[in-house]
Amino acid sequence: MSDTYAVIMAGGSGTRFWPASRKRRPKQLLPLAGGDEPLIAATTRRLEGIVSASDTLIVTSEILADATAAAVPGLPRQNVLAEPIGRNTAPCVGWAAARVARDNPEAVIAVLPADHHIARPDDYRAVIEQAIAAARGGDLVTVGIQPNRPETGYGYIEVGDAIGDGVHRARRFVEKPSRSRAEQFLAAGTFLWNSGMFFFRADAILAAIRQHLPGLGEALEEFDEAAARSPEAEAECVAARYGDLPSVSIDHGVMEKVDQVAVVPGEFGWSDVGSWTSAWHLAEKDENENALPADAIVIDTKGSYIQAPAGKLIAVVGLEDMVVVDTEDALLIMPKARDQEVRDIVEALRARKDERL
Amino acid sequence: MSDTYAVIMAGGSGTRFWPASRKRRPKQLLPLAGGDEPLIAATTRRLEGIVSASDTLIVTSEILADATAAAVPGLPRQNVLAEPIGRNTAPCVGWAAARVARDNPEAVIAVLPADHHIARPDDYRAVIEQAIAAARGGDLVTVGIQPNRPETGYGYIEVGDAIGDGVHRARRFVEKPSRSRAEQFLAAGTFLWNSGMFFFRADAILAAIRQHLPGLGEALEEFDEAAARSPEAEAECVAARYGDLPSVSIDHGVMEKVDQVAVVPGEFGWSDVGSWTSAWHLAEKDENENALPADAIVIDTKGSYIQAPAGKLIAVVGLEDMVVVDTEDALLIMPKARDQEVRDIVEALRARKDERL
Numbered sequence: 001m002s003d004t005y006a007v008i009m010a011g012g013s014g015t016r017f018w019p020a021s022r023k024r025r026p027k028q029l030l031p032l033a034g035g036d037e038p039l040i041a042a043t044t045r046r047l048e049g050i051v052s053a054s055d056t057l058i059v060t061s062e063i064l065a066d067a068t069a070a071a072v073p074g075l076p077r078q079n080v081l082a083e084p085i086g087r088n089t090a091p092c093v094g095w096a097a098a099r100v101a102r103d104n105p106e107a108v109i110a111v112l113p114a115d116h117h118i119a120r121p122d123d124y125r126a127v128i129e130q131a132i133a134a135a136r137g138g139d140l141v142t143v144g145i146q147p148n149r150p151e152t153g154y155g156y157i158e159v160g161d162a163i164g165d166g167v168h169r170a171r172r173f174v175e176k177p178s179r180s181r182a183e184q185f186l187a188a189g190t191f192l193w194n195s196g197m198f199f200f201r202a203d204a205i206l207a208a209i210r211q212h213l214p215g216l217g218e219a220l221e222e223f224d225e226a227a228a229r230s231p232e233a234e235a236e237c238v239a240a241r242y243g244d245l246p247s248v249s250i251d252h253g254v255m256e257k258v259d260q261v262a263v264v265p266g267e268f269g270w271s272d273v274g275s276w277t278s279a280w281h282l283a284e285k286d287e288n289e290n291a292l293p294a295d296a297i298v299i300d301t302k303g304s305y306i307q308a309p310a311g312k313l314i315a316v317v318g319l320e321d322m323v324v325v326d327t328e329d330a331l332l333i334m335p336k337a338r339d340q341e342v343r344d345i346v347e348a349l350r351a352r353k354d355e356r357l
Numbered sequence: 358m359s360d361t362y363a364v365i366m367a368g369g370s371g372t373r374f375w376p377a378s379r380k381r382r383p384k385q386l387l388p389l390a391g392g393d394e395p396l397i398a399a400t401t402r403r404l405e406g407i408v409s410a411s412d413t414l415i416v417t418s419e420i421l422a423d424a425t426a427a428a429v430p431g432l433p434r435q436n437v438l439a440e441p442i443g444r445n446t447a448p449c450v451g452w453a454a455a456r457v458a459r460d461n462p463e464a465v466i467a468v469l470p471a472d473h474h475i476a477r478p479d480d481y482r483a484v485i486e487q488a489i490a491a492a493r494g495g496d497l498v499t500v501g502i503q504p505n506r507p508e509t510g511y512g513y514i515e516v517g518d519a520i521g522d523g524v525h526r527a528r529r530f531v532e533k534p535s536r537s538r539a540e541q542f543l544a545a546g547t548f549l550w551n552s553g554m555f556f557f558r559a560d561a562i563l564a565a566i567r568q569h570l571p572g573l574g575e576a577l578e579e580f581d582e583a584a585a586r587s588p589e590a591e592a593e594c595v596a597a598r599y600g601d602l603p604s605v606s607i608d609h610g611v612m613e614k615v616d617q618v619a620v621v622p623g624e625f626g627w628s629d630v631g632s633w634t635s636a637w638h639l640a641e642k643d644e645n646e647n648a649l650p651a652d653a654i655v656i657d658t659k660g661s662y663i664q665a666p667a668g669k670l671i672a673v674v675g676l677e678d679m680v681v682v683d684t685e686d687a688l689l690i691m692p693k694a695r696d697q698e699v700r701d702i703v704e705a706l707r708a709r710k711d712e713r714l
Contacts, residue, residue, distance in 0.1 A: 018672075019670070019672070297702050297705050297706070299691075299698055299701060299702070308688065311686060312686055312687065312688060313376070313686060313687040313688070313706075313711065313713045314687075314688050315375075315376070315687065315688070315689045315690075315691075315702045316689075316690045316691065317690070317691035317692065317695050317698050317702075318691055318692045318695050319690060322690075324688075324690060326683070326688055329668060329669055329670060330669065330670040330671075330672065331665065331669060331670070331671050331672070331681075331683055331688070332672045332673075333672075333673045333674070333676060333679075333681060333690065334656075334672075334673065334674035334675055335674065335675045338674050338675050341656060341674050344656060345654050345656070345672045345674075348654050349654070349670075354652075354670065356670045
């Protein structure tokens, strides 16, 4: 019976990384931070010494379950929770918490996104351990990232009074702000980015779910009753009920509604790897700021990110600040500055029911 | 016994079209003028009604012989003359002329490069028929292209007195000129581009070869003696002697040295398909001047040439005047204006003995 578990949320479809990411091979299964290690494998490896693979649950979609299990070394197959349909993060966290509670209701769960990059894992582990310790007493805890720019793409957390060593009261959660509000937040110095990492005891989050999302709470009790009969019965119950669960994030559905949330500020080179340009930022680059295959033939090219299958020869002349992503069946070429338009491409593929989506 | 033959010169390696062209798949085997038809197939098809496939010889290198035969519908396999080593065009033309002379020494041979594009084939055929008729009397005849720009990449022919219907004396051949000389030629109006197309009776060119390239003349007599024994004996003789033949063009080695060369001026939308930009010029383009696969997803892109294997999805954002050539094992991206730098890429591949050459 362990007293610390990890729950990795790995349901993302990662349309911003097309054509490397696909419906069946999303962002978290790709080595987007350089090297060969998929982001999800890096996520579990970073927890070494804090949570073992056997105490790590990964929640993902049914079509990704096998690929996800294969991507994480040492992960028992039954630790992959396959959602029949995506319902945002509250049902995902609730289901995993119910599983953990059957082993040990007082165990602390570290809920972590599968697709982030951490530049300084030792600093990260220190913060995670603080957050786990803070959750041990029953608080719902989040980690907030010290912002270094007025980012409008993230939610923020306003920090309140200190309540322990490195732990503060969270005064409030704030939605993705306008540019001017983001600048105020940065200037104020009391706002952190909401990292999407949460820490709580299984019994604490389940109690909060019962209070704030009672429909989900009831479904989780049904899951428990079915699981008491057999794993097959649980799977049947999940298949029958999941589609009707509320599609809401654990942030909105629970954390923001709870009075006493704690926040641990962290600074460990966090990146949510949100675009090809962020992949370029994270990648190893040559003297011309290019990230590209070692055997590429490169003439007068700089600031570019080029990815291709092994064995494919890349030859480029006169590129500047471009993204080139080549795969077996698709090739994307665009300026780094326009990387958000990948969404438009994916939308066009969806509209024409292209199987290369 | 036919009185008109075609000899297609198809030995080129086409490094300017890497990565579509390769050592084993050069320019003439590619559909570079749009559609699915390789340039060499278009070359033979254009002669329909003038020369039949059974009277067409193709001279190419041994490693390309099978692919060349396969690329030309209806071509008898024995009509492919496989050179053991490339020795420029004089030995190629001489060998083919010796073959033809065994059938009919007085037959006229149309010697044509395999890799040109002709926009107006009817006009072309009319010129070819004039040139064949002019050669019937024993003259060595060339076709000169009416220039429309001061091109420095071609040789020129100065036109002399008219000697028949649409036929002139060729005053002299001129090497690739400087820009200022090319401008003078264009202004003078009496200079034509040397198209590399030649027309002569088999006995006439063989006599000229014996006079101006006696070493080649002797070798061709040996080929004849061996061929009289068996096709295998000819092949052995060719294998033994070809490497020692003078590596010289039929232009320099013979045509320029002959007093009485005739020239037929022609204007039929001729292009030597010399670069990716010329392929773009020849290709069908959309309203934004892009030549690209029909199912490509294209955002804010113009003036670009994009080629990819069937089934490969291309998605581009914000490209302008670019060339993108994607193949199974190599990808080239460059501005159209820098398409000559393909040679540098090929040179780099050669230097590192890359098998994707």
